Amino acid sequence: MEVNLATGGKSIAKACFVTTGATAPFEALIESVLHPSSIEALQNAGYTHLLVQYGAAKKLFDDRAKIARQSLLEHPLKTEHLEIGGFDFSLDGLKEQFQLVQCSNGVVISHAGSGSILAALRYQVPLIVVPNTLLLDNHQDELANAMAKSNYLLRGDVKNLAPAILEAENFKQKMAQFPPITSGKHRETKSFAGIMDEMLGFVE
Amino acid sequence: MAPPPASLWALSFFLALLVTLFVAATLRLLSILPHVRFQPKPLCKQPPVATRILIILGSGGHTxxxxxxxxxxxxxxxxxxTYVVSSGDAFSAQRAVEFEQALEQRETVKFESKEPESRNPDVFLNGTGIEKQQHAVRTPHLGPENYNIAIVPRARKIHQSLFTTPFTSLHTLLSSFPVLLSSPPLLPDQLPQTPYEAAARDLPDLVITNGPATAVILVLASLILKFFNIRGAQSRGKMKSVYVESFAxxxxLSLSGRLLVRVVDRFLVQWEELxxxxxxxxxxxxxx
Structure with a gap:
């Protein structure tokens, strides 16, 4: 049961998109997002679609998604039905998925790779970043904490995602602009183009 | 007392030569290495009409x-x-082409959205014409004749033994010199026709990197060119370098960052703690 993105735009009222990294998928994140507590939080927050980019971990996703769908059928909440779908890779980036979240006022849940963070934030969507705590000598945790401190994103815990999912509801109001504004009167930082100009003597 | 044997004279002469060379090299290095903080140029200096910049790309994240x-x-x-990629890194080369195409597209959109009468801006308006004119000469330089992708051999392949790394790094270093010295001519054996072509065939004005291993070697190569002032690398103030530490x-600092922090003209970090x-x-x- 795949989420059909081509026609999905109309019927998707609120989407949650999960990206786990292409080369080495963050398996614990797949398990965590399909855990009953996360599913319940998503339903309470009114999500209608959960879309997971699972990379090489197809088997794990299929197993967990099956269990989650079954329990959704057995214990239907009064809220809208939550559709669960997934795909492995997308050759032309995740633009379509980010846009889907953007126009449905949803949320992106991502592993803490800097590439994914930068890509998702360009779409001005609430982003929950989940560092992989099993990686040693990794800077993911530092980056996620620093970004969360500046209100660019929310930091999620892989052991329990529900609080972050609920927090994302109100996060949009206090979310900081990314990338920071580099010109005009709300200027916060220098732009790299400005630094290049400075170095070669191009002065306005 | 017998005079010392000739070999001893030779040895002491050799030692004295070494010490002199060492002192001279140190003084030269101190003069070419950047001062503690970058000082922006005085404002009166006219910026160049045409420039060449060298952009060092690396594996996925850096690119x-x-x-x-x-x-x-x-x-x-x-x-x-000039975009520098390591051999075998098709991804970075592809991204460079896409980036240039996007620049072209952006310019087309900008041009089409302008009012027809303002398409030729900064025509002589009044007495301030001359000053205006200097700014008006600048036009976008887009398309394949205004960029090139240079490939240098990878310094260290994945799983390559540490023993052979110095040799492959030396290979990378030697391959870096032609990349720095010039971009390839549009037609073989043709002399540059315009200032833009001349700049493209000259040393880069600016070297931009954010930390792949290749960057360390290319910056080293640029230092060697400055050390010997080859093609006026040092005296003309070419090859200013800027390093941007990864956002992650x-x-x-990363290893490349630690190696280059004292060497590049400007070293930029994106987090306050650094x-x-x-x-x-x-x-x-x-x-x-």
Whole structure:
């Protein structure tokens, strides 16, 4: 049961998109997002679609998604039905998925790779970043904490995602602009183009 | 007392020569290495009409961040771009082509959205014409003749033994010189016809990197060119270098960063905690 993105735009009222990294998928994140507590939080927050980019971990996703769908059928909440779908890779980036979240006022849940963070934030969507705590000598945790401190994103815990999912509801109001504004009167930082100009003597 | 044997004279002469060379080299290095902080040029100096910049790309993450950094690149100022990729890194080469295509597209959109009468801006309006004219000469320089992609051999392949790494690195170093010295001519054996072509065939004015291993070697090669002032590398103030530490580095510098922090003209960091590392890191906020 795949989420059909081509026609999905109309019927998707609120989407949650999960990206786990292409080369080495963050398996614990797949398990965590399909855990009953996360599913319940998503339903309470009114999500209608959960879309997971699972990379090489197809088997794990299929197993967990099956269990989650079954329990959704057995214990239907009064809220809208939550559709669960997934795909492995997308050759032309995740633009379509980010846009889907953007126009449905949803949320992106991502592993803490800097590439994914930068890509998702360009779409001005609430982003929950989940560092992989099993990686040693990794800077993911530092980056996620620093970004969360500046209100660019929310930091999620892989052991329990529900609080972050609920927090994302109100996060949009206090979310900081990314990338920071580099010109005009709300200027916060220098732009790299400005630094290049400075170095070669191009002065306005 | 018998006079010392000839070999002893030779040895002491050799030692004296070595010490002299060492002192001279140190003084030269101190003169070419940047001062503690970058001093912007005095404002009166006229910026160059045509420039060449060298952009060092690296594996996935570095390349991604590099194109975020360059998103507002003005091709009317930076008229020739050389993208350096490691052999086998088709991804980075592809991204460079896409980036250039996007620049072209952006310019087309900008041109079409302008009012027809304002398409030729800065025509002589009144007495201020001359000053205006100097700015008006700048036009975007886009398309394949205004950029090139240079490939250098990889310094260290994955799983390559540490023993052979110095040799492959030397190979990379030697391959870096032609890349720095010039971009390939559009037609073989043709002399540059315009200032833009001349700049493209000259040493780069600016070297931009964000930390792949290749960058360390290319910056080293640029230092060697400056050391011997080859083609006026030092006296003409060519090859200014800027290093941007990865956005993912919050508390500690990367290996490339630690190697280059005292060597590049400007060393930029994106997180406050890294400000002032090695007495040189400039905190600029998030740049990507």
């Amino acid at each position: 991604h961040e590099m194109f975020y950094l360059l998103r507002d690149l003005d091709t009317s100022k930076y008229t020739h771009r 580095r919050v508390k500690t 400000e002032g590392k090695a007495g040189r890191a400039e905190y600029c906020g998030i740049l990507v």
